[in-house]
Amino acid sequence: MTVLYRKYRPRTFAEVAGQEHVKAALANEAATGRVAHSYLFSGPRGVGKTSIARIFAKAINCAERAKDGDPCGACASCVEISENRALDVIEIDAASNTGVDNVREQVIEHARFAPSSLAYKVFIIDEVHMLSTSAFNALLKTLEEPPAKVVFILATTEPQKLPATVVSRCQRFDFRKIASKELTERLSRLAKEEGYAVDADVLETVARMSEGCLRDAESLLSQLFALGRKEVTSETASLVLPIVPAQASTALLQALYARDAASALARWESMMAAGVDPVRAVSGLAEAARETMLASMRGDAGADGVPVADAAALLERLVRTHNEMKRLDPPEIGFELLLAEWCAASERAERRPEPPPRPPAPPAAKQTEERAPAPPAAAGAVPRPVEASAPVPDAGASDVALSLIKERWTEILAASQRRNHGLPYMLGAAELLDCSGGTLTVGFQYAMYRDRLNDKKHREVFEAAIGEVIGERVSVKTVLVAQRTDGLVEPSPQIRVESTAKNLPDGFSDLVKEFGGTVA
Numbered sequence: 001m002t003v004l005y006r007k008y009r010p011r012t013f014a015e016v017a018g019q020e021h022v023k024a025a026l027a028n029e030a031a032t033g034r035v036a037h038s039y040l041f042s043g044p045r046g047v048g049k050t051s052i053a054r055i056f057a058k059a060i061n062c063a064e065r066a067k068d069g070d071p072c073g074a075c076a077s078c079v080e081i082s083e084n085r086a087l088d089v090i091e092i093d094a095a096s097n098t099g100v101d102n103v104r105e106q107v108i109e110h111a112r113f114a115p116s117s118l119a120y121k122v123f124i125i126d127e128v129h130m131l132s133t134s135a136f137n138a139l140l141k142t143l144e145e146p147p148a149k150v151v152f153i154l155a156t157t158e159p160q161k162l163p164a165t166v167v168s169r170c171q172r173f174d175f176r177k178i179a180s181k182e183l184t185e186r187l188s189r190l191a192k193e194e195g196y197a198v199d200a201d202v203l204e205t206v207a208r209m210s211e212g213c214l215r216d217a218e219s220l221l222s223q224l225f226a227l228g229r230k231e232v233t234s235e236t237a238s239l240v241l242p243i244v245p246a247q248a249s250t251a252l253l254q255a256l257y258a259r260d261a262a263s264a265l266a267r268w269e270s271m272m273a274a275g276v277d278p279v280r281a282v283s284g285l286a287e288a289a290r291e292t293m294l295a296s297m298r299g300d301a302g303a304d305g306v307p308v309a310d311a312a313a314l315l316e317r318l319v320r321t322h323n324e325m326k327r328l329d330p331p332e333i334g335f336e337l338l339l340a341e342w343c344a345a346s347e348r349a350e351r352r353p354e355p356p357p358r359p360p361a362p363p364a365a366k367q368t369e370e371r372a373p374a375p376p377a378a379a380g381a382v383p384r385p386v387e388a389s390a391p392v393p394d395a396g397a398s399d400v401a402l403s404l405i406k407e408r409w410t411e412i413l414a415a416s417q418r419r420n421h422g423l424p425y426m427l428g429a430a431e432l433l434d435c436s437g438g439t440l441t442v443g444f445q446y447a448m449y450r451d452r453l454n455d456k457k458h459r460e461v462f463e464a465a466i467g468e469v470i471g472e473r474v475s476v477k478t479v480l481v482a483q484r485t486d487g488l489v490e491p492s493p494q495i496r497v498e499s500t501a502k503n504l505p506d507g508f509s510d511l512v513k514e515f516g517g518t519v520a
Helices: 020-032 049-061 076-082 100-112 133-144 180-194 202-209 216-223 245-256 261-273 280-297 308-325 332-351 395-408 409-420 423-427 447-454 456-470 508-514
Strands: 037-040 087-094 121-126 150-156 170-174 432-434 439-444 476-478
Touching: 020 133, 020 170, 020 308, 037 508, 049 076, 049 087, 049 121, 049 150, 076 395, 087 100, 100 121, 100 133, 180 202, 180 216, 202 216, 202 395, 245 280, 245 308, 261 280, 261 332, 280 308, 280 332, 308 332, 332 456, 395 432, 395 456, 409 423, 409 456, 423 456, 439 447, 447 456, 447 476, 456 476
Parallel strands: 037 150, 037 170, 087 121, 121 150, 439 476
Antiparallel strands: 432 439
């Protein structure tokens, strides 16, 4: 099988995909001869760190390099470096040579000697963060006082693990993930070079799945070529790649926005029957929901009239569900729970009865006794302030307060939405249980909602919205619907699990408790 990322490894700066900020600086240094003694290349895997290091090594040693700093690729030094025959260009895998002895033998001892045939001796140390502390300490002295005509290029995916003393002695270049458009264009060129016709949607899928990593994208394309078919369609690619049909994802997303549980479930089951990976399917739905949210914010027609708040709320739920599905077995449970909660919240809002009219306030009681007139104040005396009488407590104050909150619930949701777009959709699944002593007790069926509203940020937003609407300060307490307001748990028999095994699977008890149940 053709290994594309090795066959089409870039030979000049111009051939490297992306990283324009890095290529421009290094090409200028090579062209002007102002070469530093040490460089640090940091960034995600497969974005060109080692390839640019090799190109830079050729450029500073090329006697025939172009004015823009690119190596000629034809001179003796360029050919030796390209064929890995140059004795003065030394590549070290720090993951396999982590100890101080390896650094002394392969770097420090070699660095003492002048280049044998090239203008510069270049050390390329890949995954440098894997070196031990003692190895870094040994290398540090050489970086502080480097020999003449020696260049160090340190490459890493985790720069935070490097000692600050090492980082401070290097010119640092941060590599970025490659944009999807650039990946798609490069994959299209490679397919033509290899004589394959690949559908545009397949190339876009490969670029999206690689997440900005060119090496991963080229590896996936190699797998498609291994099928032995010169024309690669979506149907053909589905044999290798877990492709989620765009049309199916769009239809499912529209059913979710409409909160049509039956239609959404039918489309989800159709996708599962077709063999689509559920975690990958939810990831695709999240990406589509993100595009809809951004389109709504821009006012594009592609949003199909979906409000920003709806798109943001659904995206938030999809992202959390995607993370939860990775630890569930089967993972489909995560999305099916999302579907039930998302559509049930709308149904509860539609079924919520109109609150009864608030009873008129009782007339103020007449005083039965007249206050005795105060005696005249003595001349020059300061009059005493009249003390206000304490208000008579209203026996039905808690009922009235709860009725008031229920009556103004729609306004409270609107005030919450102005502060947090996603909060009203979580509150749509809430049950208002009690309001006494200045505390509103809110119940949820699932612990995940209870814990989310318990978060200080969300709770303060909700309390502020209540205060804005009813004009009184109310604190919020959240409980499961299977709990009493005193916090004592009363397990629901519908979710009581009888254990038939002596050793339960890891995480089983936690999953049952997450939904308010117990294991007997």
